[in-house]
């Protein structure tokens with residue numbers, strides 16, 4: 086099996102809201118002191134792929150990113166987690182390209198890298214949260230797509246994809262090649278690479294391409310906004326004043342808390 | 354070309370999500386001066402179709418054998434045909450699993466643009482703009498769609514329903530020339546126990562986070578509290594990822610978007626991604642040992658204490674007050 090996992094590097098999504106600012110005029114987030122990290126769902130995807138390889142054997146995992154030169158760090162970390170090969174397409178254009186542009190770039194890089202039985206992306210990126218790259222990529226490659234997958238088994242030449250739904254789970258039998266989008270569950274929490282493997286990863290080869298080398302319309306990719314555009318970006322101001330229940334004893338405080346609850350539920 | 358098409362997957366009833374979707378569609382169609390067309394894919398949706406017809410100008414049921422139950426590729430083929438024939442200006446879907454899975458691909462096949470998780474859809478001049486949360490709920494963006502149709506999946510439950518019209522729209526059955534695409538096939542469906550009562554429809558929610566400390570207190574402490582309040586139970590991603598409770602309980606940006614009258618968050622920090630799922634809750638209340646926990650910034654009332662001390666006592670007090 087040949088697996089491709091697409092990784093996006095993003096601004097650390099876990100920075101507290103009070104430290105988050107936007108540059109409204111540029112319609113982008115301020116970098117501030119936040120670090121750059123791999124989107125968590127991409128790491129869930131990679132972890133799912135690594136576990137599949139451990140069980141099924143004979144599997145090669147390639148990781149691919151489209152991004153700033155710094156995205157190399159995400160790819161190196163993936164190599165340290167024991168992906169087999171890595172490729173970066175350097176984005177020297179719009180830093181927030183629309184999902185169609187991203188999918189076009191990834192589809193072109195995918196074709197240059199070889200043929201894959203399984204293409205994995207995260208369910209959504211933790212910054213802009215579009216949740217579209219997987220589906221659009223599948224359309225461009227004319228492949229089926231299954232979303233919200235959390236584990237993958239090989240069963241008699243088919244892949245059994247377990248996925249989460251609103252009310253429970255489904256298992257899909259899929260004939261590869263197929264695109265999946267991956268979500269988190271308790272079993273695909275990404276592993277932490279060993280320090281030694283992190284150091285080693287910087288000696289491993291890493292393929293780099295420019296947009297011009299991909300054989301796509303590079304100018305359109307640099308513009309990155311034929312599908313949609315961000316017209317406005319702002320931080321909504323809404324804070325509620327919290328009444329901390331008072332009382333001299335725990336008993337009194339909990340009593341007050343209970344009364345507040347009844348006020349709400351009693352009025353329903 | 355000014356019409357709005359809403360796409361629904363067969364369901365037995367006209368729930369809050371379907372009502373919100375129909376409401377959003379009706380208002381957008383009025384703004385565009387077009388018709389509201391509804392498409393329902395899947396079997397067993399006659400009651401739903403009758404309800405939707407009170408709001409839409411036309412309803413098309415696509416319930417032939419190949420479409421009886423949801424299969425991603427076959428359903429997508431059907432929707433692409435149905436929407437394609439109607440050349441709408443906009444296609445609206447809800448934010449359930451299947452809609453989210455299909456929407457970007459549907460946009461691609463129709464030559465349009467998609468955007469998801471919308472909380473508002475606006476017509477500005479010739480353009481369609483959609484308001485959505487980004488950066489894990491820390492910011493809000495207005496996205497302008499560049500291609501037609503605009504395919505938008507919405508937080509449907511956050512949209513007001515539309516008034517019923519005097520005359521019902523016409524209901525027709527589609528006969529599509531379609532073959533089952535067997536490259537992928539759903540071979541097993543499992544419902545999470547309790548998954549019948551939908552978290553999204555709950556009026557009171559008792560939710561636990563990592564600070565709960567394990568699966569047992571969810572059972573021994575939170576569940577009896579929820580039962581007292583007639584509440585449904587939910588959790589933060591951290592509690593779900595730890596395997597303490599099923600992933601269907603997760604509330605937030607990538608979990609359920611809920612709209613209760615009361616959301617009681619216990620031992621949950623209130624990270625923006627979690628709050629993104631409860632921005633439509635009427636009252637949020639929290640129990641947390643940390644007075645600086647962000648959840649208090651969104652709470653109407655709160656208590657700074659160890660939940661292990663609060664919850665047993667709270668059950669006693671509530672039981673006494675309810676008597």
Ligand SMILES: Cc1cc2nc3c(=O)[nH]c(=O)nc-3n(C[C@H](O)[C@H](O)[C@H](O)COP(=O)(O)OP(=O)(O)OC[C@H]3O[C@@H](n4cnc5c(N)ncnc54)[C@H](O)[C@@H]3O)c2cc1C
Pocket residue numbers: 098099125210211212489561562563564565588589590591592603604605606607608619620621622623624625626627630640641642643646658659660661
């Ligand atoms: C892309 C992305 C998407 C995400 N989507 C979601 C999502 O949909 N939903 C979601 O929930 N999260 C989501 N997250 C994760 C989110 O950022 C937080 O990491 C998560 O919500 C934290 O969960 P928590 O508050 O339970 O845990 P913690 O942050 O560990 O907080 C535990 C809290 O419990 C309190 N506590 C501890 N012990 C006690 C006690 N005995 N009594 C009372 N209080 C106590 C602590 O003070 C603390 O506030 C997402 C993250 C990313 C990056």
Ligand SMILES: Nc1ncnc2c1ncn2[C@@H]1O[C@H](COP(=O)(O)O)[C@@H](O)[C@H]1O
Pocket residue numbers: 090091092093094124126127149150151152184187191205206207208209210213214215216217218219
């Ligand atoms: N620039 C990118 N490079 C590589 N993969 C990406 C990129 N953008 C998005 N993806 C993939 O698509 C998934 C969903 O992203 P999105 O559709 O932007 O929410 C991510 O988790 C990645 O797996």
